[in-house]
Amino acid sequence: MNDLASIYKSRFSNTGLDKRKRVWSILCAEFFQNYVPPGSVVLDLACGYGEFINHIAAAKKYGVDLNPDARSQLSPEVEFKLTPAYDLSHIADDSVDRVFTSNFLEHLPDKAACDTVLKEVRRVLKPGGKFMILGPNIRYAYKEYWDYYDHYLALSHLSLGEGLLLAGYQPEVVIDRFLPYTMNNATPTADWMIRLYLRIPLAWKLLGKQFFLVARK
Numbered sequence: 228m229n230d231l232a233s234i235y236k237s238r239f240s241n242t243g244l245d246k247r248k249r250v251w252s253i254l255c256a257e258f259f260q261n262y263v264p265p266g267s268v269v270l271d272l273a274c275g276y277g278e279f280i281n282h283i284a285a286a287k288k289y290g291v292d293l294n295p296d297a298r299s300q301l302s303p304e305v306e307f308k309l310t311p312a313y314d315l316s317h318i319a320d321d322s323v324d325r326v327f328t329s330n331f332l333e334h335l336p337d338k339a340a341c342d343t344v345l346k347e348v349r350r351v352l353k354p355g356g357k358f359m360i361l362g363p364n365i366r367y368a369y370k371e372y373w374d375y376y377d378h379y380l381a382l383s384h385l386s387l388g389e390g391l392l393l394a395g396y397q398p399e400v401v402i403d404r405f406l407p408y409t410m411n412n413a414t415p416t417a418d419w420m421i422r423l424y425l426r427i428p429l430a431w432k433l434l435g436k437q438f439f440l441v442a443r444k
Contacts, residue, residue: 251278267324273331276300313343318351329361345394352444368436384438396442404435
């Protein structure tokens with residue numbers, strides 16, 4: 228866990244974190260909130276520094292992560308647990324409306340571990356609850372995918388969609404190209420540009436290297 232905290236600190240400067248928070252506040256308000264009714268119980272799986280869970284409107288919020296520093300970055304209303312994604316034993320069966328994860332599955336060691344996570348998420352979801360997944364698409368990011376030392380599992384929108392089906396989910400939304408691969412300094416992130424990007428799916432086809440999937444239990 229200390230190694231994970233070190234990776235976060237080296238990868239994200241304070242300036243970078245401020246930028247991520249600003250970008251995610253727009254992403255949540257302009258896009259992701261469309262998939263999350265405000266009265267929902269929401270779990271952010273591998274919540275990081277709370278970029279999603281801090282900005283999404285929900286009746287109850289959970290966050291789990293292996294980085295102990297995550298707790299200090301989360302809003303007071305987020306119930307945080309320092310635990311791996313495959314152990315959600317503190318959350319009851321059939322109790323969560325939406326589970327969200329961003330740029331997490333690629334850090335799992337193999338597909339067996341991914342299957343375990345999918346099964347555990349399905350356990351906590353209510354019937355009809357939905358798993359929202361954002362992540363790098365190996366089909367379009369096959370070069371830069373391996374630039375991070377802690378990337379192990381390569382997934383495309385197709386392979387993940389198949390894995391979700393095998394785990395008992397029904398995929399409802401499959402966007403193969405959505406967001407750019409990274410929020411590095413070369414990526415334009417002016418507020419108006421982000422809002423415009425989200426309104427023009429054609430731009431996703433040109434710049435998007437991350438998939439977005441929504442699957443129903």
